[in-house]
Amino acid sequence: MFYKLLKFVILSRFSKQILALMLVLLVWALFISSKTGSSSAVYHYYGPALITFFLILPVLSGGIAVLKSDRDFLFTLPLKRSELALSLFVVQMLSFGLIIIYILGYSFSSLSSVLPYALIDFIALILVITSLGPITYTLKLGWRVLVATLMALLPLSAFAGFPFSPAGIYTGHPLYADITSVVLAVITVPLAFRSLSRVDLDLMKTFTRYTSGDVKRVRKFSGMSPTRAIFAVNFFIVEVSGRMNSLGSGGSYRSGRFRLSRGVLVSAIIAGAYYYLLTYRLRLPLHSQEVALFIFSIYSVIFIMFFTMGVLGNERLWLGFMTRNPTRYLRDIVVAKSLSIATLLSPLAIANFLIALGGDEQALNLGLFLLVVIPSLLIIVVYLSAFLYPLQIKEELSMPGQLNLRQMGTLLPALPAWILVTISFAVLENGLPSLAILITVTTTILFALIAIALIYSDSFGKKVIDKLVTSGFV
Amino acid sequence: MERSTLPPSIEMKGVSRYYGDFQALKNLSFKLEPGERCALLGPNGAGKTTTLKILVGLLSPSSGEAKIGDFSPSSEDSRRMMGYLPDDASPYRTFSVRENMEYIGALRGIDNVSDKVDRLLDSLQLREYEKSKVGRLSRGNVQKLALALAIIHDPSVLLLDEPLNYLDIPTQETVIEYLKNLNSTQLVSTHIMEVATRLTDRVIMISRGTFVWSGTLEELKRLGKEGEPIERIVARMLTDVL
Incomplete structure (x- = not known):
């Protein structure tokens, strides 16, 4: 049953062609990451900057990959909440995770000496980034800006030499970077599952708040x-x-x-x-x-x-x-x-x-x-x-x-x-x-x-x- | 500019329209005389919406000709005269009710648009929602706003797709009264015979993109047996075509 649900949830959001493209991108990213030799210093700036971007993005602009028809039909079915949450988490990861692997894959080439650490760091980061949307989409804008700011400070702190940063992998602190990213994943993934298992209730509450209210200042066109x-x-x-x-x-x-x-x-x-x-x-x-x-x-x-x-x-x-x-x-x-x-x-x-x-x-x-x-x-x-x-x-x-x-x-x-x-x-x-x-x-x-x-x-x-x-x- | 007392006619002459290989309209012809109010009836997929979109100039016919008075539907002159309400119409979601009306009023070049908006807000009982975002409105109030936007410039040609959808009974009566008092030629696409009989005097039936029948409501009733509901007569006529 779970397999059928997962297949339905994925295919209702992604065409087969785009899934195939994602697979190609993934293989390409892994291929690039396996190549060594690049020593451009650019990656040491490019990596943390992109990690910062991807940590901010799901908090500020994201949400969850839910269709209107889910609200009308899927969520009303007698499904196991845990299976529904897992399926939604997977599509969430597909809409974010593979692109991140692809983009950051290029920076792996500068991390050949710490490749095992880099892989752990990026897997943990993908889980964190995937989780941030479901955790924060119900928050009001002010709170989301605060969370986004805190999330941005984590990778950016690597530039200041702070070791416990997910981007520390680029600044000579691979072990501390892994510890930070894994701890973040351990905190955020369960919260995301909790949020996704009650998605129908939270979504309706958020939708009602989002659409309600008057405009503050009516614009005049007369x-x-x-x-x-x-x-x-x-x-x-x-x-x-x-x-x-x-x-x-x-x-x-x-x-x-x-x-x-x-x-x-x-x-x-x-x-x-x-x-x-x-x-x-x-x-x-x-x-x-x-x-x-x-x-x-x-x-x-x-x-x-x-x-x-x-x-x-x-x-x-x-x-x-x-x-x-x-x-x-x-x-x-x-x-x-x-x-x-x-x-x-x-x-x-x-x-x-x-x-x-x-x-x-x-x-x-x-x-x-x-x-x-x-x-x-x-x-x-x-x-x-x-x-x-x-x-x-x-x-x-x-x-x-x-x-x-x-x-x-x-x-x-x-x-x-x-x-x-x-x-x-x-x-x-x-x-x-x-x-x-x-x-x-x-x-x-x-x-x-x-x-x-x-x-x-x-x-x-x-x-x-x-x-x-x-x-x-x- | 002073508008002539007679509103323009609406005409389709041998119009066909393809979507890729699919032919939505097949050599469709009909005419509404100036000031006439007609219902466009047909089953799902008959081509009613395509017909309206061609008449408002949003779609071009693959062949044939559509005319609003002496003008092509896509001309500036006919756009100025026309009011259009699509099925499931959605105004600008990020605007308030008043902003929607004032914006469209300004685009239509209406003088004193504020006064016009005030009158429509009152007559359609939208006053209490004027500052509300469209997303907050019930479906019925969205429909009232959509109607207001379609008629804000006092159009002399009105093309309406299910205009009474979602409206409560008192508002339906207000809208029916309002539309009947407009000096305009009106084509109303609907599935509901009650809407057709309340809003129009004549019926044009189409099915699978082709013309089926046209006549007054009285003529339509005479096609049935004694006491036969008008809906059953229409259903039989459309089923015969299928």
């Missing part, structure tokens, strides 16, 4: 022109959402919004601190500007994906799209959101341009990347996701649909950006700054041109609308 109203919603308000067309979040869909002015303020503070640190070369353990820039750019690409997920998912064809030419409406909202992201990132881009004036060529790359490539990527990803696998969000706190291979394609436009960062970094390391800049400028122009071509192509816009309608958008 007297606005149509274009101004679109900008009021899509430019001045920034929407962040998780789990729509890509893997990497915990399962359920969640969205939040904040005012652009507040976002720019936070962004300016971060940019100021960033500029100060990199210009005055404080004696950080992370004493390599290239590595700092590298990690920063990886983070920015990952985060930008969250800005694109709700753009179409939260739209309503029968409302906004009926008020004017649908292709024009789509163009207006996408352009407004893209400009909004550019504005949000502009303080960070300016900080990089200032650093570049001080003689660091890589900073110019990153400045252009933040100001042009990421906003262009938003447009490209939105249009591509409409074609590949559009999903309309009709209810939050549940998965909008099965995860399949086509959704992975949505991430493809991000790949050239990642490759750009890697190449320009490698080129710079080899002492060819002007070539690195040429690569960046060319890619920047290319991305901007693709984005402009997409938004101004009426025939492409019509195909997108047609695809949305036939995919069941209302």
Whole structure:
């Protein structure tokens, strides 16, 4: 019975093709991890930074991989709670764990001397990361931010030389790293099982709290022109959402919004601190500007994906799209959101341009990347996701649909950006700054041109609308 | 701009629509005269929703032509005239009730949208929920909001898919009264004969994407035996086609 339940729970959330891809990624990661010889210092920064990211992600944006139909049907069946919890834990691990193995697999190559420790550390970490979503999804935002902060401090403390850190494996403390990760797993896994065994009750309570209440300040649109109203919603308000067309979040869909002015303020503070640190070369353990820039750019690409997920998912064809030419409406909202992201990132881009004036060529790359490539990527990803696998969000706190291979394609436009960062970094390391800049400028122009071509192509816009309608958008 | 007193007609001329290899509509033709109110009847999968989506310009016909008055459904002119309520309509979930209405009002270019919103909030008994997030509303109140959004600009052509779904009886009466008083051409897709008889005067029946029958409700009743319920007559006609 358990096997049947597990099979049903897995296949209702993942297509067979995506499971096969995960297997390929796993084998590839293990292959990479078995290779030795790489001694790049990058891994010593890249590893802890990614562990930090994956510990924060399930707490802030995640949840549990539950479908609406589970609430209506599966949870009402007379199933053993322990079997249900185990099945849900497995799918939770599939939606997180294998990707983590894949991504962190590359850093194994720098850990050849401590490989057995590294394996124990990562297995324990995968269990911890899998458990964090089910443990924290019922918490209010304030508590989740607190837990996320504590979770971030653990791996980041490795940079300060603290041995009891899950990321200590990268800083010469493999045994202490294993002890920390295993202790964390021993604490979090039982809590996750407890949470998953009463998922129906907790989910309903969380859902009721999440959807209830009034808006704090009702926005006024009276007297606005149509274009101004679109900008009021899509430019001045920034929407962040998780789990729509890509893997990497915990399962359920969640969205939040904040005012652009507040976002720019936070962004300016971060940019100021960033500029100060990199210009005055404080004696950080992370004493390599290239590595700092590298990690920063990886983070920015990952985060930008969250800005694109709700753009179409939260739209309503029968409302906004009926008020004017649908292709024009789509163009207006996408352009407004893209400009909004550019504005949000502009303080960070300016900080990089200032650093570049001080003689660091890589900073110019990153400045252009933040100001042009990421906003262009938003447009490209939105249009591509409409074609590949559009999903309309009709209810939050549940998965909008099965995860399949086509959704992975949505991430493809991000790949050239990642490759750009890697190449320009490698080129710079080899002492060819002007070539690195040429690569960046060319890619920047290319991305901007693709984005402009997409938004101004009426025939492409019509195909997108047609695809949305036939995919069941209302 | 002063609107002419006669609302526009609605017409489908030989419309076919394919989804891949599947043909959802097969050479479908019908016409609603200006100001006429018609019910679009048909079993599940008959092509009712596809018909409405073509008429509102969200889908293009594979062949044939749809017209709203003299305009193509996808033209700016017909969009300005049309109000559309899909089945299971969902407004913007992250907005409040008032924000939804004001936003769509602004996109529609309505002057004094606040006043218009206030009137609709009162007439549809949504006043107490104006600051509530849509996610908090009951299904009935979501439907009331959806109706308000479909009619906020006083459309002269209304295309409604199961408009009375989820509504309580007093609200149903309010909505029926409101829709009957609108100077508009209305096409109402429904499964429920009671809805058809309360909201419309004529019936268009389709099945498997093809036209089956059209006539007034009186003509439909005359097709049955003495005392035979109208639902049974419709069921027999649609079953004969299948």
